[in-house]
Amino acid sequence: MLGSRFCFKNSRLTNSGLCFPRRIKTFQRGTNFYGCRQTRLASTTTDEVTDNSIKEQIDPTDLKRLERLRNIGISAHIDSGKTTLTERVLYYTGRIKSIHEVRGKDGEGAKMDSMELERERGITIQSAATYCSWKWGSRGDYNINIIDTPGHVDFTIEVERALRVLDGAILVLCGVSGVQSQTITVDRQMRRYNVPRLSFINKLDRVGANPFNIIDQVRQKLKIPAAALQIPIGAEDAFKGVVDLIRWKALYNDGNRGENIIEKEIPENLIPFATEKKQELIENLADVDDQIADIFLMEETPTQTQIIDAIRRATIANKFTPVFMGSAFKNTGVQHVLDAVCAYLPNPSEVHNIALDVRQKETPVDLIPYSKNPFVGLAFKLEEGKYGQLTYLRVYQGALKKGSFVVNTKTSKRVKVPRLVRMHSNEMEDVEEVGAGEICAMFGIDCSSGDTFTDGALEYTMTSMFVPDPVISLAITPKVKESANFSKALNRFQREDPTFRVSIDPESKETIVSGMGELHLDIYVERMRREYNIECVTGKPQVAFRETITAPGGNIPSQYIPAIEKGFRDALEAGALIGHPVNGVRFVLEDGAFHAVDSSELAFRLAAQYAFREAFQKAKPVILEPIMNVEVTAPIEFQGTVIGNLNKRKGTILDTEVQEDHFIATAEVSLNNMFGYSSDLRAATQGKGEFSMEYKKHEPVFPNIQEELIAEYKKKRTAEKK
Numbered sequence: 001m002l003g004s005r006f007c008f009k010n011s012r013l014t015n016s017g018l019c020f021p022r023r024i025k026t027f028q029r030g031t032n033f034y035g036c037r038q039t040r041l042a043s044t045t046t047d048e049v050t051d052n053s054i055k056e057q058i059d060p061t062d063l064k065r066l067e068r069l070r071n072i073g074i075s076a077h078i079d080s081g082k083t084t085l086t087e088r089v090l091y092y093t094g095r096i097k098s099i100h101e102v103r104g105k106d107g108e109g110a111k112m113d114s115m116e117l118e119r120e121r122g123i124t125i126q127s128a129a130t131y132c133s134w135k136w137g138s139r140g141d142y143n144i145n146i147i148d149t150p151g152h153v154d155f156t157i158e159v160e161r162a163l164r165v166l167d168g169a170i171l172v173l174c175g176v177s178g179v180q181s182q183t184i185t186v187d188r189q190m191r192r193y194n195v196p197r198l199s200f201i202n203k204l205d206r207v208g209a210n211p212f213n214i215i216d217q218v219r220q221k222l223k224i225p226a227a228a229l230q231i232p233i234g235a236e237d238a239f240k241g242v243v244d245l246i247r248w249k250a251l252y253n254d255g256n257r258g259e260n261i262i263e264k265e266i267p268e269n270l271i272p273f274a275t276e277k278k279q280e281l282i283e284n285l286a287d288v289d290d291q292i293a294d295i296f297l298m299e300e301t302p303t304q305t306q307i308i309d310a311i312r313r314a315t316i317a318n319k320f321t322p323v324f325m326g327s328a329f330k331n332t333g334v335q336h337v338l339d340a341v342c343a344y345l346p347n348p349s350e351v352h353n354i355a356l357d358v359r360q361k362e363t364p365v366d367l368i369p370y371s372k373n374p375f376v377g378l379a380f381k382l383e384e385g386k387y388g389q390l391t392y393l394r395v396y397q398g399a400l401k402k403g404s405f406v407v408n409t410k411t412s413k414r415v416k417v418p419r420l421v422r423m424h425s426n427e428m429e430d431v432e433e434v435g436a437g438e439i440c441a442m443f444g445i446d447c448s449s450g451d452t453f454t455d456g457a458l459e460y461t462m463t464s465m466f467v468p469d470p471v472i473s474l475a476i477t478p479k480v481k482e483s484a485n486f487s488k489a490l491n492r493f494q495r496e497d498p499t500f501r502v503s504i505d506p507e508s509k510e511t512i513v514s515g516m517g518e519l520h521l522d523i524y525v526e527r528m529r530r531e532y533n534i535e536c537v538t539g540k541p542q543v544a545f546r547e548t549i550t551a552p553g554g555n556i557p558s559q560y561i562p563a564i565e566k567g568f569r570d571a572l573e574a575g576a577l578i579g580h581p582v583n584g585v586r587f588v589l590e591d592g593a594f595h596a597v598d599s600s601e602l603a604f605r606l607a608a609q610y611a612f613r614e615a616f617q618k619a620k621p622v623i624l625e626p627i628m629n630v631e632v633t634a635p636i637e638f639q640g641t642v643i644g645n646l647n648k649r650k651g652t653i654l655d656t657e658v659q660e661d662h663f664i665a666t667a668e669v670s671l672n673n674m675f676g677y678s679s680d681l682r683a684a685t686q687g688k689g690e691f692s693m694e695y696k697k698h699e700p701v702f703p704n705i706q707e708e709l710i711a712e713y714k715k716k717r718t719a720e721k722k
Ligand SMILES: Nc1nc2c(ncn2[C@@H]2O[C@H](COP(=O)(O)OP(=O)(O)OP(=O)(O)O)[C@@H](O)[C@H]2O)c(=O)[nH]1
Pocket: 076, 077, 078, 079, 080, 081, 082, 083, 084, 085, 101, 102, 122, 123, 124, 149, 150, 151, 152, 202, 203, 204, 205, 206, 326, 327, 328, 329, 330
């Protein structure tokens, strides 16, 4: 049974946290839209870096490589067009030679949906990693690792895994449906890992699409300051391009697949609307960026560079999301999103990642994405491929070389990396070495997802990601007799996917598989058939029910519960012994009585106070006093007198250290016994002694002192009453 009683604690509950404190660096005042302090390092397009501490530890050549590297994810509600968008990205970056649609008539299916099942059903099941290169205008080539993540709630672990290792994301929204249930889920996941995001409003070719309604939803439902950097040219069927509000140009896609960008002057009729939206962008930036706020207050107009720099700062600091728009399906507006990935999302040297040093009692240590540092990497995904187990890895520090040895921190096993690849959906490119900050995959390494690898010089661990509990189970048996393949398949799926669990029902002895939803389990049953040739019979899905009660407190009407809590808190303010605050207690409301006429808020408040006092007296209450750490320094000849004096004050001498002509004594003494000590010390040392003290802890007073204090308190109370 869960949550059967009301519990009030008088100590603040701390959230133990679900995952590793990934980014903890603070660099600016204020909070971001995640409600926490700034957690990333920010730099601007002009490379004017606010906090250089990480960059300073990387040599300029490696830093240049990192500045041209982005690790990004694409997340959204199901069917928003992530895969369609990614297909265009692969085409424009030259990764694929032609575009295939999700469930397209050509029977090919989109590139990133590489599993047969994904193509059949038109959904993304496994996230696929792709490495591509984008020429960002005159700035040249940028390397981008893209993870296409599934939107269906059943495959949520894939999104979690991707976000754990990514530095930024594109949040795709449908131009008609806007913020949907799964958008809220992925938003929560991005918050959990502090991932900055760009927003792309897709499907502007659809009837009823309105990007500005969607921006309002982002602001209201996701509570993220957002503003458009573009406005659409034409709508629905007539949607043909966008106005770039920063460069003040109209941009159209031309060519069979929209591969050419045609730049023109903004159509006359759109100028008033574009002016209004540009103003809105600047106002929104002024709310989140001090520099733009100053310019805005001076009633000046920020320059193009100032606006771009502010967008980058605010995006990386998770204070703002810049909004882009287009239609992936109609090949419109996709290239500008790629430019924006390079312009506004952080590179690996601008993200603060930490690990725990196992040899130093798990002290947090910074990971520096410098290829010459000792190697540290995190295995974030496993996949059984044609050539054995494929382990996806994010290299956080150092470089990983083919043929080198790595050590799994969890198992201490030292293994050789036989083959290293960069992934392109289901195809791969063999590489000799990958540098810090990159994503790659290694073959033939036995491990579990979430394991940390190092080169053995360090013993670091990066705790794994948040894994939700399964919510649905079903019994599964092979149609023909049990085969070794059956358990082999189940073992493999479990290692690949922490949300997929296998157990044996103690009564029926049946094998039970549990997961995140029917579709999730369905896919595994189907994979057993296709990949292991095992036909299975499955039982009726069982939901992972829990039992709880809905009317806690039995007879007490719920509107009086707050009054009871107040009564408890009143009682804590003045304890029954000597009227001092009470500490370290918990109040559990089991039940009570209720009277239709006589019950009132005040009555319950008082009842709670009296109940607490009664229980308090029965629970052997004690008085706690502050104990101070006292350090005394004096010439050596006074050592005996000083120690004697501390003993007289019932101090516990912890240490005495003699240094040349003086000594230092350290003692624990109750604050109550320290009154008048400075004049005592002066008198005892001819004014040559010094002391300092600081609070250490609270401890129960001796019973006789407790009695004295209580008697004194009572006397005072009686005198007050007279
Ligand atoms: N009209 C229109 N349809 C689109 C657009 N982008 C995608 N679609 C269609 O929307 C459907 C879903 O697209 P996908 O790319 O599979 O969406 P997804 O977000 O990857 O879906 P999951 O991977 O299943 O979560 C497909 O039928 C696409 O052809 C667009 O810009 N306009």
